[in-house]
Amino acid sequence: MDENMNKTRSNRGISITIALAALVLSLVTAVLSMFLKWLFYSLNPNHSVHFISVVTIISFFSAIIIVMGLARFLTKIRREYLLFAALYLFFVSVYSVFFHFGFSIVHPLVPNYNQLKVLDNGMAPTFFIGDRVFIKPIKNHQEETITRASIVVFRTEKYPGVRLVARVIGIYGDTVELHDRNVYIRKRKILLQELPDSQCRIERLVQELADGFEFRCFKETLDSSSYHVIGNKSGPFRFNVEPVVVTKDKYYVLSDNRDHGKDSRDFGLLSKEQIISIVVSGEALQ
Secondary structure, three states: OOOHHHHHHHHHHHHHHHHHHHHHHHHHHHHHHHHHHHHHHHOOOOOOHHHHHHHHHHHHHHHHHHHHHHHHHOOOOOOHHHHHHHHHHHHHHHHHHHHHHHHHHOOOOOOOOOOEOOOOOOOOOOOOOOOOEEEEOOOOOOOOOOOOOOEEEEOOOOOOOOOOOEEEEEEOOOEEEEEEEEEEEOOOOOOOEEHHHHOOOOHHHHHHHHOOOOOEEEEEOOOOOOEEEEEEEEOOOOOOOEEEEOOOOOEEEOOEOOOOOOOOOOOEEEEEEEEEEEOOOOOOEE
């Protein structure tokens, strides 16, 4: 009888050990798949979400196959392996639902944000090359409200295959003009105040915008938003712009780096269909 009790205790201990191993390894598998997704996106944030999801799924199932193979190799008793396999797959399924789909429960309360890696200095001193910013993809243009001073991500035929970033200056009904260093909206001059170097990320500017680029920094205030812009140290911004009327579903955008950015002075008004995301963080992620 004692022998049977010891055997029962031994079997129970083995079962508990197998259950704990399955619990831990399944958690590691789920976390690893999410980490790989984050890592892959960090290395190249400009890949499509669908492509990254496929890579994540492949890595996820590869991890399952590897763990199952190792368990079969290390487990001599068929019953123990089947118990481990059943528990492991069950826990993996639970974690997958929690990590990959559980977020949809609170999705109406939490915006769907992605990250974008900045590829040029057109928005300096707000963003520099290599900075990552939070963006909100636009799924329905009718439901999104883009206001003056919004920073948007867009595509344009003049620069095919490139996602550009600029600040919205003019919206439907506005008349936009640029004279010297000043922007005029509906004949009203936007407040422009020159700033000392100490207030304009001077160390980063010198580091990023070398090559003999001498700049001046300004604080521009548009409606209730204030932000920094830069331009060449001498002379007006790149060139003047005669009055442009912003038509329906169009936007006039300017880069914060007024003399070295790509904006509506190059390609004209931007249509709402060309805008793919809105930047939701006002500063670069550190």
